[in-house]
Amino acid sequence: MLAAPAGNRRSMTSAPTEATPAPRSRPEPDDLAAVDAWWRAANYLSVGQIYLMANPLLREPLRPEHIKPRLLGHWGTTPGLNFVWAHVNRVISRDRQAALMITGPGHGGPGVVAAAWLEGSYTERWTHVSRDAEGMAELFRQFSFPGGIPSHAAAQTPGSINEGGELGYSLAHAYGAAFDNPDLLVTCVIGDGEAETGALAGSWQSNTFAHPVHDGTVLPILHLNGYKIANSTVLSRIRAEDLQALLEGHGHLPYLVEGGFDGEDPAAVHRRMAATLDEITAEIRRIRERAAEQHRAGRDVERPRWPVLVLRTPKGWTGPTEVDGRQVEGTWRAHQVPLPGVRDDDDHRAQLERWLRSYRPEELFDDDGRPREHLSAHVPSGDLRMSATPHSNGGELLRDLRLPTIAEHAVDVAAPGAVSVSATGALGGWLAEVVRRNPETFRIMGPDETVSNKLQAVFDVTDRQFLGRLEAGDEDVARHGRVLEVLNEQLCQGWLEGYLLSGRHGLFNCYEAFVHIVDSMFNQHAKWLEESRGIPWRRPVAALNYLLTSHVWRQDHNGFSHQDPGFLDHVLNKQPEIVRAYLPPDANTLLATMEHCLASRDLINVVVAGKNEQQQWLGPDEARAHCVRGIGLWDWACTDAGSEPDVVLGCAGDVPTIEALAAVDLLRTHLPGLKVRLVNVVDLMRLQDERAHPHGLSDRDFDGLFTTDKPVIFAYHGYPWMIHRLTYRRTNHPNIHVRGYVEEGTTTTPFDMVMLNDLDRFHLVIDVIDRVPGLNVAHAALRQHMVDERLRCRDHTRRTGADAPDIVDWTWPDT
Structure with missing residues (x-):
């Protein structure tokens, strides 16, 4: 059964009820009143962003000129995201818990922007969007508007490291951010549409690689609202016991909160959500304390069964129930713009006004349009705000790697062609020293190819990290290590992106032909870097470094399926400020190239090098000079x-x-x-x-x-x-x-x-x-x-x- 608060366990097939026994610690009513007020304010701001370009506080009846001429944005998933944000804020304030929120449903962008404005961080980053009526009007106007901001969480959104333009990467990003961040809680909202993607489906395996002492905690929140653009979602329609078995099979302890259906009072849902989060955070503390005790005693740290929250709410919750005689709330029609004709249709416009006023904005904002004081009762301050955490602006935390010189690892080339070695084999020794010198800020990720790509020297100083069952005969595998290997290129890419965007360094090594699996993920990261470079408060992050080997020309035992050098073509389609491509001809030029790449910022570096032994052409000094020139x-x-x-x-x-x-x-x-x-x-x-x-x-x-x-x-x-x-x-x-x-x-x-x-x-x-x-x-x-x-x-x-x-x-x- 899905786990509910203590003494309150129920299966996913059970209807919500207030008659269930109370949890050990029930939140105070005043606490939840403040949470509800914040939620209503975020919903109000979210609707306003989709529809309004003037009259933000409804001080006069809505007229056509107050409405945007093009209604762009997505409502359906947004109220659920706002609900989660409000409740996680309560936990952060109570526990002084550093937290990062990753919102997988990219179409929930209005909610993430609203949260940042309510918390004040949006105005701190974008000073022209003041925290008053004038700033609220600007907040509304800029959303999905020419010269404004995108309709999804993007680099412009404070608190975000997950580009919402494409679904599937949220959970991998969450684990990437959690690695080597033991004090961080990463809450990751996964849309049930997003859950259908291959990248997300593979990402459930990530908890097998997260160490409960050395790494942070990821709390996945699977948000089931039933529909994507125009169709039902798979996980909302399978049997409850099957979904439970799926999550348990991935090593999670599932908890269920559902509500908001059939006009249910939101107060009841708030109570269930708060109580469940209290039990989840208590379970996380128990897991981490038990693991810390095992670690201190020198015992094997067990793989925990981490909590996962399943939140089931209606699509478009609190929005219009019906429009033109058709049900909207709880259907796919709520996905984008529930009232499409508000500029020209008087009835639609009146319905929009009733919708906005249903949140009682006069209780939420003062006469100047500023959020009223009681909204901030459970909003964290400073860096504890999820929209202001430095973990979402990783350049603020980034420190230079302590890079070894390449001289000790260079190949002695007395004359061109005088010696034959493996270029990546020589690089492996240097990378081992990089790992040794940077035990908490550098990781190597790849799809089971570290040894195949001749980088095995790194295992002289570290192991592969793995929390699954260890057996006799396993080599270079331990509970804690600096190498993460999983036979899923998308997962490696997502981990590395989350790791870099939260302020660390890394390397992705992969067979050249199969790096194409992450083509789309590469696209999104490149776009993120391009956008962030133009944002003054986004600090530069470490480069995403690819080492592609086992390349097209040396596939002796694989053949045609492994022969494709086209990733370079794909990379070079991106903006020139973002991408670099290097083709070092021998070991010493590879060493000099990687030394440069690991020190670079806000770039994507693609390095292609062979792993087979072959003749070496340049000595270390010549190689460095040649790499500085880049051509010669x-x-x-x-x-x-x-x-x-x-x-x-x-x-x-x-x-x-x-x-x-x-x-x-x-x-x-x-x-x-x-x-x-x-x-x-x-x-x-x-x-x-x-x-x-x-x-x-x-x-x-x-x-x-x-x-x-x-x-x-x-x-x-x-x-x-x-x-x-x-x-x-x-x-x-x-x-x-x-x-x-x-x-x-x-x-x-x-x-x-x-x-x-x-x-x-x-x-x-x-x-x-x-x-x-x-x-x-x-x-x-x-x-x-x-x-x-x-x-x-x-x-x-x-x-x-x-x-x-x-x-x-x-x-x-x-x-």
């Missing part, structure tokens, strides 16, 4: 001897760099008189015009590297058209020819994979012969030889299952 000539691989080249070979990515260098080697052997320049790109944004991206090269510098009229053969890690997109404004763009991934793949050898996509060294030489004037006719035999070499290598793989020895053993000739 490799003099040791050029044959133009400081003069104008005949051809430029560009490369970006570790495997394309190998193939480009091998092509230079072939050209030096077979065309010794040809002047070849090799340009390597680490920072992909350097290819753009300086007017299009902060990292872009000037035309002068770009032309100096790539010339204004010579052929450029570019070997690129991803889809080739991306290079054209980045360089289309350049003078020499007509002469740039790009080789990259063209959606050809299978389970095959590394070199056969590059041949399938015409990125191999032989094909690059063919491109040079075809594009440098005079070579095509004069060196037809060499071109044919390159074609034959491709055939030879292809035949070898088909006969032996391995690449030809001369390909596998190739090294840079000057080594």
Whole structure:
């Protein structure tokens, strides 16, 4: 059965009743009167935001000019959110409890804005929206209005870290904020429509990773109001015992509060809600005290059964019951704008006025429009206000990471190609030191791929955190650790976003092909960063750092399903101020790149690097200088001897760099008189015009590297058209020819994979012969030889299952 207050347990199928035994501590009536007044005020302000642009206190009858010409916003879920906020405020004030509210139903934006205005934090952040009648009018007018604020909780909303524009991420964000915040209570309202999303469905597993001593507490509140836009919700229609079993199966102890149906007096619902929250917070204290005792005694900390609250209320509670003879409250018709014709329809406008006056605004606001004193009886003060908590403006809490130098972890490269190592393997040792130096502010998250991606050195200093059952044979798994692994990319992304937005640092490592699962989540975070950069009170947060490995060119035992470098294309669609893309060609450039990324702010950094052992090109000092430049000539691989080249070979990515260098080697052997320049790109944004991206090269510098009229053969890690997109404004763009991934793949050898996509060294030489004037006719035999070499290598793989020895053993000739 769902748990109710002590002595008051009932199943989800039971009707609410006042005859049930009283809980151990019943809230005082005056307390709940203040809570109800605050709730009514928040509802009034929420309705006003949707409809009004003038006459905010109804000091005169509503006229058409008081109504917005375009009615945008969502009412249906808002009164439930206001109800929760009012009651959580009472708990915060009583217990002096630091709390953060995450509102999953993004369409409840009017309520979150109303709460911030009532608590005063909205006016503190947006001083032109004063806490009086004039400010109330501005609050109403700006909502879903040109030049105003969005209709959902967004970066402009004080207290919010969860972008309401897309559903599904609230619970993951909540746990991300709770990690390493042991004193924080994160209440997370989950809409029953949102609960149908894959991201949210997976997020219930998060409580298996939250430590009851080292991490904060997440209280999920599943708000069942029955409907989404135009349809019923799944969880509101399944059997009560099935919903209970679902929540219990996810490790929760469910509590039920339901009410507001059939005209029930809200006072009764307030009593049940307050009593239930009292029991829930008491249970949370018991859980944390028991865990702390186990921890102090050195015993295994058990996985708790954390409370979850199921709140069942009508859709559009306290709004119009019927409109034009159709039921609205308690149906999908309450989802958006229950009275759509108030500007032109006198009856609708009169009904809106009755609706607004039903909240008795004269009891809530004084003659100047300020909230009356009794509304603040249970509103926390200062940073304890959920709309003002620094945990929702993480830059206020952010501290720089203590980053180790990369010198101790750098690869000693006596000469280009002299040593072969795994780039991510070298990075793993450095990350281990990052973890050791930052034991409470840095986490690594990923879908069971830390070892696969060769970062296992981090397990020398930490473990995977897991509160489920531990068994003999588990390696590097413990109750507390700095690595969070779950085979759900959306959950990793959501955790990390919540962790960063509440003031910490982290890294998301993932297979390149499957990071696409979070494309939409990436979109929302990028939009959040773009908006927050223009908000003066939003402090910069740590960058979201992706390390993508097991990439397209090295999928020896997986194949076509694991071959997709397109996340880079998706990332580069976003505003240039927000995104960065790095393709370090070896271990030392990867170390220098990650050192830069972990120190950056308000960015999304995507780093793509291989995990397989391969030749190393630059020593640590050269690598750092190369990363600072982001692009540069490799003099040791050029044959133009400081003069104008005949051809430029560009490369970006570790495997394309190998193939480009091998092509230079072939050209030096077979065309010794040809002047070849090799340009390597680490920072992909350097290819753009300086007017299009902060990292872009000037035309002068770009032309100096790539010339204004010579052929450029570019070997690129991803889809080739991306290079054209980045360089289309350049003078020499007509002469740039790009080789990259063209959606050809299978389970095959590394070199056969590059041949399938015409990125191999032989094909690059063919491109040079075809594009440098005079070579095509004069060196037809060499071109044919390159074609034959491709055939030879292809035949070898088909006969032996391995690449030809001369390909596998190739090294840079000057080594």
